[in-house]
Amino acid sequence: MKVIDLHCDTLSELRHGLYRGEKIDLGSNHLQVDLEKLKKGDYLLQCFALFINLGDPYNPLVTALEQVDLFRQAMRQYPQEIRQVTTWEEFLENRKEGRISALLTVEEGGCCLGNLSVLRVLYSLGVRIMTLTWNYENDLAWPNEVPGNAANVYPCAANTTNGLKEKGLEFISEMERLGMLIDVSHLSDAGFWDVYHHTRKPFIASHSNARALCGHVRNLTDEMIRAIADRGGLTGLNYCASFLDPSDHPRSTVQRMAEHAAYIRNVGGIDCLGLGSDFDGIEGDLEMPDASYLPMLEAELRRQHFTEDEIEKIFFRNAMRVLKEVLA
Numbered sequence: 001m002k003v004i005d006l007h008c009d010t011l012s013e014l015r016h017g018l019y020r021g022e023k024i025d026l027g028s029n030h031l032q033v034d035l036e037k038l039k040k041g042d043y044l045l046q047c048f049a050l051f052i053n054l055g056d057p058y059n060p061l062v063t064a065l066e067q068v069d070l071f072r073q074a075m076r077q078y079p080q081e082i083r084q085v086t087t088w089e090e091f092l093e094n095r096k097e098g099r100i101s102a103l104l105t106v107e108e109g110g111c112c113l114g115n116l117s118v119l120r121v122l123y124s125l126g127v128r129i130m131t132l133t134w135n136y137e138n139d140l141a142w143p144n145e146v147p148g149n150a151a152n153v154y155p156c157a158a159n160t161t162n163g164l165k166e167k168g169l170e171f172i173s174e175m176e177r178l179g180m181l182i183d184v185s186h187l188s189d190a191g192f193w194d195v196y197h198h199t200r201k202p203f204i205a206s207h208s209n210a211r212a213l214c215g216h217v218r219n220l221t222d223e224m225i226r227a228i229a230d231r232g233g234l235t236g237l238n239y240c241a242s243f244l245d246p247s248d249h250p251r252s253t254v255q256r257m258a259e260h261a262a263y264i265r266n267v268g269g270i271d272c273l274g275l276g277s278d279f280d281g282i283e284g285d286l287e288m289p290d291a292s293y294l295p296m297l298e299a300e301l302r303r304q305h306f307t308e309d310e311i312e313k314i315f316f317r318n319a320m321r322v323l324k325e326v327l328a
C-alpha cells in the first residue's frame with residue numbers, strides 16, 4: 001500500500017547530527033526515516049518538517065534554513081530515489097518515474113520572525129505546510145500549553161482562551177493566498193477555532209489524534225474533527241505513545257492507531273484521515289519502530305474491518321486530494 005506521511009522530524013535530527021559533528025546520511029541511517037525504510041514502506045511522499053524549538057539558544061530562522069540546506073544536500077545526493085516537490089505536476093512525475101516525493105513543511109511559525117516577507121521566501125523554497133506554533137507562545141499564536149507554563153510540560157488543561165494574535169491572522173490570510181496549508185497541530189483550542197473562523201480553504205492537523213480516546217491536549221476534540229472534515233481537511237494519525245494511549249505506561253501499537261482511526265472516521269467521516277507519523281520526533285515503546293513497518297498498520301486496519309477503499313484513503317488518497325488542491 002502506498003504511503004503519504006504528513007509529518008516527520010528527520011531534518012531536525014540531521015541538524016543535531018551536524019552539531020555533534022556527525023554526518024547522517026538520508027540514504028541509510030539509524031533514524032526512523034531514511035530512503036531504505038521509505039522504499040520498504042512503499043512511500044509516495046514524505047513531508048519533512050523544519051522543526052524549531054524556541055527554547056534553544058539559536059536564531060529560529062537560521063535553524064530553519066540550516067535544515068533547508070541539509071534537505072537540499074540530501075536531494076542532490078539521491079536524485080534518482082527522492083525529489084523535492086513544489087507543484088502537483090512534480091508529484092505526478094515522481095510517481096510515474098518511481099521516485100519518492102519530498103515536501104518541505106515548517107513546525108513553528110515563529111521562525112518567520114513575524115515577517116510576511118520571510119513567510120513568502122520560505123514558500124519560494126518549497127514550504128507548503130506550516131504549523132503556526134510548536135509548544136511555545138510566539139508572535140502568531142498560543143500553543144496547547146497554558147500561558148505561563150514552562151514550555152513542553154504535559155499534561156495541562158486545554159487552552160480555550162488564547163488563540164491567534166493580530167499577526168497570526170495576517171499570516172493565515174497570506175498562507176491561504178500563497179497556497180500554503182495551515183497546520184493546527186500544537187495550536188491552542190482557541191487558536192484552532194480562530195483558524196476555522198478566519199479561513200475558507202481546507203486546513204490540516206498534520207500529526208494529532210482523537211482526544212476522546214486519549215485526553216491529551218495535542219489531540220482533537222470531536223467538534224474539531226468535524227470542523228476539519230467539513231472544510232475538506234485532514235488529520236494525520238500520530239504514532240506517539242502518549243497521544244494514543246492514556247494509560248500510565250503508554251504504548252504505541254497498531255491496534256491503538258486503528259482504534260483512533262476508527263473513532264475519527266466515525267466522527268468526521270473517512271475523508272478526513274491521513275498519516276502523520278511524527279517519526280524522528282517520537283521515541284519509547286513503538287510497535288512500528290520506523291517507516292519500513294507501515295504494512296503492519298495496513299494489516300491491522302484490515303483486521304479491524306476497514307475496507308480496502310478506506311485503507312487507501314487513510315494511507316494516501318485523502319492526502320493526495322488535499323495536496324493536489326494546495327500544490328495546484
Ligand SMILES: [Zn+2]
Nearest residue numbers: 107186207281
Ligand atoms: Zn510536533
